[in-house]
Amino acid sequence: MPVESGRDSRVPTQIDTSMSVDVSAQDETQHPQSSGIVERLVRDDSDRKRFLKVVGASGAASFGAFVLAACGSSSKSSTASTAATSAGASNTSSTSTTGDIGILNYALTLEYLESEFYRKVLAANLFSGKVGALLKSFAQQEQSHVVALKAAVAKLGGTPVVKPASKFPIESAKQVANLAYTVENLGAAAYLGQAAHIQSPEVLASALAIHSVEARHAATLGTLVEKSITPDGAFAKPAEMSTVLTAVKPFLA
Amino acid sequence: MSDANSVNPEPAAIEVDGMSRASFLLRGVLATGAVYGASAVAPFVSHAFAQAPTGASGTSSSGDAEILNFALTLEYLEAAFYQKKAAEVGLSGQAKIYAKQFGEQEAAHVAALTAAIKALGGTPVKEPKFVFPATDQASFLALASVLENTGVGAYNGAAPSLQSKQVLAEAGGIVQVEARHAAAIDLLIGKSPTPNGGFDRPLSKSQVLATAGPLIKE
Numbered sequence: 001m002p003v004e005s006g007r008d009s010r011v012p013t014q015i016d017t018s019m020s021v022d023v024s025a026q027d028e029t030q031h032p033q034s035s036g037i038v039e040r041l042v043r044d045d046s047d048r049k050r051f052l053k054v055v056g057a058s059g060a061a062s063f064g065a066f067v068l069a070a071c072g073s074s075s076k077s078s079t080a081s082t083a084a085t086s087a088g089a090s091n092t093s094s095t096s097t098t099g100d101i102g103i104l105n106y107a108l109t110l111e112y113l114e115s116e117f118y119r120k121v122l123a124a125n126l127f128s129g130k131v132g133a134l135l136k137s138f139a140q141q142e143q144s145h146v147v148a149l150k151a152a153v154a155k156l157g158g159t160p161v162v163k164p165a166s167k168f169p170i171e172s173a174k175q176v177a178n179l180a181y182t183v184e185n186l187g188a189a190a191y192l193g194q195a196a197h198i199q200s201p202e203v204l205a206s207a208l209a210i211h212s213v214e215a216r217h218a219a220t221l222g223t224l225v226e227k228s229i230t231p232d233g234a235f236a237k238p239a240e241m242s243t244v245l246t247a248v249k250p251f252l253a
Numbered sequence: 254m255s256d257a258n259s260v261n262p263e264p265a266a267i268e269v270d271g272m273s274r275a276s277f278l279l280r281g282v283l284a285t286g287a288v289y290g291a292s293a294v295a296p297f298v299s300h301a302f303a304q305a306p307t308g309a310s311g312t313s314s315s316g317d318a319e320i321l322n323f324a325l326t327l328e329y330l331e332a333a334f335y336q337k338k339a340a341e342v343g344l345s346g347q348a349k350i351y352a353k354q355f356g357e358q359e360a361a362h363v364a365a366l367t368a369a370i371k372a373l374g375g376t377p378v379k380e381p382k383f384v385f386p387a388t389d390q391a392s393f394l395a396l397a398s399v400l401e402n403t404g405v406g407a408y409n410g411a412a413p414s415l416q417s418k419q420v421l422a423e424a425g426g427i428v429q430v431e432a433r434h435a436a437a438i439d440l441l442i443g444k445s446p447t448p449n450g451g452f453d454r455p456l457s458k459s460q461v462l463a464t465a466g467p468l469i470k471e
Contacts, residue, residue, distance in 0.1 A: 134446070141451035148452070188429055195425045196418040204421075208409045209452040211425070212432035216453075219433035220446045229437045230354070234361035236429035238422065 036237025038189040038247060100203045101158035103194050106241060107207065108149040110187055112163045113251055115142040117183060126173040131224065135180075138217050145210050152206060165253035177225045184218035185231060186247055189239035313416030318375025320411050323458065324424065325366040327404055329380045330465060332359035334400060338385045342393045347441055351397075355434050362427050369423060382470045394442045401435035402448060403464045404428075406456030413455075 096105055118139035121127075127135055150160040170176055191211035198204040215236070219229040230236075239247075335356030344352055367377040387393040408428035415421045432453065436446035 137445070137447065141447060144451035192422075192425045192429055195412075196422045201413040204413045205409070205455060206452075208412055208425070208428070209455065212405050212409060212428055212453040213447055213449070213451055215429040215432035216436035216446045219436040220440060222433075223437060223440055229433050230358065230430055232430075234358035234430060235365070235423075235426040236433075237426070 036189060036239065037185050037231040038237070038239035038243055096153075096159045096161065100198055100200050101153055101156050103198055103207075104149050104153045104156070104203065105158065105161040106194070107191065107210070108146065108153065109161055109164060110190055110244070110248070111142055111145040111149055112161075113166050113248055114183060114187060115139065115146050116163070116166050117168050117180070117251070118142055120168055120170055121176050121180070124170045124176070126170075126176055134220060138180075138220075141213060141217075145213075148206065148210075152203065156203075166251050167253040168251055174225070177221060178227075181218065181221035181225050181227055184214055184221055186239065186244060188214040188218050189237060190241075190244040192236055193238035193240050193244070195238070314373040315375065317415050317417050317420050318370050318373040320415060321366050321370045321373070321420065321424075322375065322378045323411060323461075324408065324427070325363065325370065325378055326381065326469070327407055327461070327465060328359055328362040328366055328427075329378075330383055330468060331400055331404065332356060332363050333380070333383050334385055334397070335359060338383075338387060339393065342387055342389060344390050344393065348390050348394055351434075351437060351441070355397075358430060358434075362430075365423065365427070369420060373417075373420070383468050384470055385468060391442075394438060397438045398435065398442060398444065399464060401431055401438055403456065403461055404431040405435055405453055407458075407461045409453055410455035410457055410461070 096102070118135065122136060122139055153160040168179065188211060191207055191214060195204065195207060195211070198207055221227075222229040222231075335352045336359075339349070339352040339356065363380075370377045385393075385396060387396045405428060408424055408431065412421055412424050412428070415424065439446045439448065
């Protein structure tokens with residue numbers, strides 16, 4: 001359906017399901033080895049290195065410390081752990097940033113960002129009707145993810161990472177919906193990227209339960225902004241932690 | 254925490270408008286007995302949905318192969334549904350577009366799972382014959398919603414039992430796509446794209462069988 005710009009009172013109150021969605025040939029013709037949507041969205045690697053220097057270690061449960069310490073556990077992040085060492089992350093608590101606790105804290109960080117994004121979107125009052133109701137339900141769901149992940153970290157004896165300060169551009173309904181599409185696809189890829197690293201079957205079951213909901217969100221936003229509901233084709237692509245953290249960097253205040 | 258547009262949050266009890274009364278009743282019968290036994294259904298089905306070996310009786314790869322064969326059966330089912338049943342029913346508009354796209358993706362899942370099972374030293378199940386109780390676009394889409402949402406639950410239910418992390422990663426890549434399909438279909442028919450709210454529910458094999466079993470013929 002067309003997402004009108006600005007606070008337009010003529011924003012459709014019904015999802016126009018009769019409109020043909022751009023399920024572009026991108027899905028079918030994509031080479032299976034090509035990068036997933038997340039990789040295509042991430043800016044160049046120089047941003048990541050600058051980001052890691054800026055964030056710095058500031059305590060056991062801070063997002064910055066988490067980024068520096070936890071990145072080192074992911075296979076494609078040898079550069080990140082080097083940066084972590086040089087930035088002096090020695091005061092971080094290992095139980096908050098490694099293993100399943102580390103993964104849950106990583107997920108919690110992303111959910112904090114998603115939840116805050118939707119909160120701001122709703123506060124801007126850009127959507128109404130069925131679309132507005134959908135986004136409100138997504139906001140509630142992301143917040144429920146925050147609650148669940150905090151509890152999961154605590155249950156494992158870890159310290160939940162604190163909510164990071166964030167900033168999101170909220171300019172128009174169309175821009176916001178497109179940003180939501182990006183964020184949800186990123187979230188789904190992030191969960192998928194961690195599945196194989198999770199040790200506990202219970203934690204894995206929880207992660208999978210959230211992962212598929214993020215995918216549902218992404219597909220929904222796809223129908224709203226006329227972009228592919230399966231941008232990676234038949235097989236969703238995982239995103240590594242370093243890639244995801246680079247991608248969310250613009251949203252950290 | 255109910256969704257604004259949530260219709261029925263219980264996946265195992267989703268009503269399917271248009272499903273024939275006979276198959277609806279059959280599904281109800283199958284769902285009520287936990288120990289009705291695989292013997293009540295075709296031997297193929299019981300094999301396809303056999304529990305993974307527990308304890309030391311099976312190697313990790315044979316357990317994974319059993320789980321993947323369970324998934325393969327469901328993928329065969331979805332591929333046949335979108336690629337054959339859809340043509341029989343005759344679809345139009347977005348439904349037709351989705352059926353084509355999803356059918357191709359389910360077929361790719363069939364190919365990937367078949368290869369994965371062979372790589373584990375297992376024997377992929379052969380494609381079953383199916384019967385789908387759908388007579389028009391509305392009943393087709395209602396059944397599509399059930400199948401896709403059941404698929405999500407099936408993968409989420411089975412995945413934690415997988416021994417191989419590589420196989421798990423593959424399964425994860427597939428279930429994410431099934432969830433995308435489910436959301437798209439649900440939106441198309443005016444349902445909530447998140448019927449389970451914030452957390453998709455894992456389904457047990459007997460729950461999956463309750464829904465998918467009646468569709469599988471020998």
